[in-house]
Structure formats: C-alpha cells, structure tokens
Amino acid sequence: MPPIKEPLIELTEVTQAFNSVESKSNPIINHLNLSMHDGEFVSVVGPSGCGKSTLLNLIAGFLIPTSGSIKMRNQVIAGPNKTRGVVFQSPTLYPWLSVEQNIAYGLKRQKLPTNEINEAVKVLVEKVGLNGSEKKYPFELSGGMKQRVSIARAMVNEPDLLLMDEPFSALDAITRRNMQGLLRKLWKENHQSIFMITHDIEEALKLSTRVLVFPKNNPGKLKEYQFDFTKKIAQDSTYEPDTDEEFQKNKLMLLNDIM
Numbered sequence: 001m002p003p004i005k006e007p008l009i010e011l012t013e014v015t016q017a018f019n020s021v022e023s024k025s026n027p028i029i030n031h032l033n034l035s036m037h038d039g040e041f042v043s044v045v046g047p048s049g050c051g052k053s054t055l056l057n058l059i060a061g062f063l064i065p066t067s068g069s070i071k072m073r074n075q076v077i078a079g080p081n082k083t084r085g086v087v088f089q090s091p092t093l094y095p096w097l098s099v100e101q102n103i104a105y106g107l108k109r110q111k112l113p114t115n116e117i118n119e120a121v122k123v124l125v126e127k128v129g130l131n132g133s134e135k136k137y138p139f140e141l142s143g144g145m146k147q148r149v150s151i152a153r154a155m156v157n158e159p160d161l162l163l164m165d166e167p168f169s170a171l172d173a174i175t176r177r178n179m180q181g182l183l184r185k186l187w188k189e190n191h192q193s194i195f196m197i198t199h200d201i202e203e204a205l206k207l208s209t210r211v212l213v214f215p216k217n218n219p220g221k222l223k224e225y226q227f228d229f230t231k232k233i234a235q236d237s238t239y240e241p242d243t244d245e246e247f248q249k250n251k252l253m254l255l256n257d258i259m
C-alpha cells in the first residue's frame with residue numbers, strides 16, 4: 001500500500017478570539033479541525049463577518065491562533081512564508097514598477113540570478129495571459145489584468161498553496177468569468193492547491209473540489225461539502241452547470257446554510 005501523504009494544511013482544535021469580551025466568550029473560530037491535501041481547491045463561503053478572512057489569515061501565518069495548532073506539512077505555521085502565496089481582493093502592485101518588474105520583485109529580493117528571474121517571469125506572464133503587457137505599468141492595466149499580475153506575483157515563488165481572499169469580487173461579470181477560467185486552468189494544469197474565500201456560492205461550486213461553509217446557525221464552526229462540478233466543467237466543454245438541476249439544488253442548499 002502506498003504511504004498515506006501527510007496533509008498540506010492541518011488545523012487542530014483552532015480557536016481565534018479577538019480582544020473584546022464578546023469575542024472571548026464567542027470566538028470567531030471555535031475549536032476548528034480541518035485538513036487540506038495537495039491538489040485540492042477549497043472554497044470558503046459564509047455570511048459577512050463570520051470569520052472567513054480570519055481563517056485565511058491564520059493559514060497564511062498573519063495571525064497566530066489563540067489556541068490550537070496550524071501545521072503545513074507537519075510543521076507549525078509560525079508566520080508568513082513564501083510556500084504560501086496570498087492574493088487579496090484589491091491588487092497590491094507597486095505603481096512605479098512595470099508588469100514584469102512587479103512579478104520579478106520577490107525573486108530580485110532573494111538575489112536570484114537575472115537569467116533565472118527572467119525565465120520565471122516569462123513562464124508566469126504566459127501562464128496568466130499577460131503576453132504583450134510586460135512593459136506596461138499598473139495605471140495602464142484593467143482591473144482583471146492587475147489581478148492577473150497579483151496572481152503571477154503570488155505564484156512566482158512556486159508556493160505549495162495559493163491563498164485568495166475574494167480575489168474577483170471587484171471585477172465585472174465578464175472579467176470575473178475569464179478569471180475563473182484562468183484559476184481553473186492553474187488548478188487543473190499546474191496542480192496548484194488553492195484555498196479561496198468568496199461571497200459567491202456559484203463561484204465556489206464552479207471552481208472548487210470542496211466547499212467549507214460557516215453556517216448562520218452555528219458561528220465559529222464549519223460544514224464541509226465535496227463537489228465534482230468543477231471537474232465536470234474542466235473535462236467537458238459542453239457541460240453547463242446553469243442548466244444542471246443537481247447544481248441548482250446544491251446552490252440552494254448552500255444558500256440555506258448561510259442565509
């Protein structure tokens with residue numbers, strides 16, 4: 001029998017409370033157990049203020065839990081680390097650097113050889129569909145293009161896990177659909193493990209292999225669902241989830257959990 005692979009991420013009895021009396025008696029995250037494996041695309045949905053970003057910040061290492069442990073490949077997460085790339089809702093690009101310089105920034109700081117940096121940037125520009133825009137500056141880019149640069153910047157260190165906090169919520173519907181396609185491609189072709197927060201239940205169902213829900217009636221806890229819609233979409237170009245009864249049924253079920 002092949003050895004069972006250790007989880008990529010493992011949360012054990014994690015509790016996160018902030019410094020208010022209310023938060024101490026009702027922690028935002030309450031004795032949470034969760035594991036995520038390589039190659040998974042996990043989405044998190046839930047009502048506003050339920051703790052989605054807090055959960056992502058804990059996994060990123062921006063926050064250290066009040067109690068419990070968070071491990072990545074069996075090592076306690078003690079702070080941010082380049083094995084976990086983060087993409088935020090608003091692209092955080094350096095306005096004075098071009099697309100390729102923004103992508104190269106992290107590698108330059110690590111003082112990697114120039115030819116290695118150039119090659120890595122070239123591969124990523126191709127992967128996120130920014131060919132022809134390498135020399136442009138952020139003010140010359142659309143919202144979707146800026147978010148492509150952010151994704152490339154997060155991926156330039158070849159992170160084991162890409163963490164995304166509502167990455168497409170500021171984009172228009174068409175751009176959002178294109179970006180969802182890009183993300184599905186990165187997950188499918190690059191086997192990139194992804195943990196994404198979204199407000200959009202359809203987006204969660206169409207992109208992820210597992211959806212975590214903070215239900216309205218059980219704050220601090222998570223419900224988990226496994227879905228295969230994203231695999232169907234990736235494998236069959238004729239599959240249309242919007243006309244699939246099963247898809248609509250599950251969408252309603254998730255809506256009922258959080259509303």
Ligand SMILES: Nc1ncnc2c1ncn2[C@@H]1O[C@H](COP(=O)(O)OP(=O)(O)OP(=O)(O)O)[C@@H](O)[C@H]1O
Nearest residue numbers: 018019028046047048049050051052053054055199
């Ligand atoms: N650093 C902090 N200090 C104190 N309270 C915080 C801190 N970070 C988050 N909170 C509180 O924790 C709760 C959960 O916040 P969080 O941002 O995780 O929610 P969310 O589900 O991501 O919300 P939204 O969907 O609106 O972005 C909120 O009540 C918020 O005010």
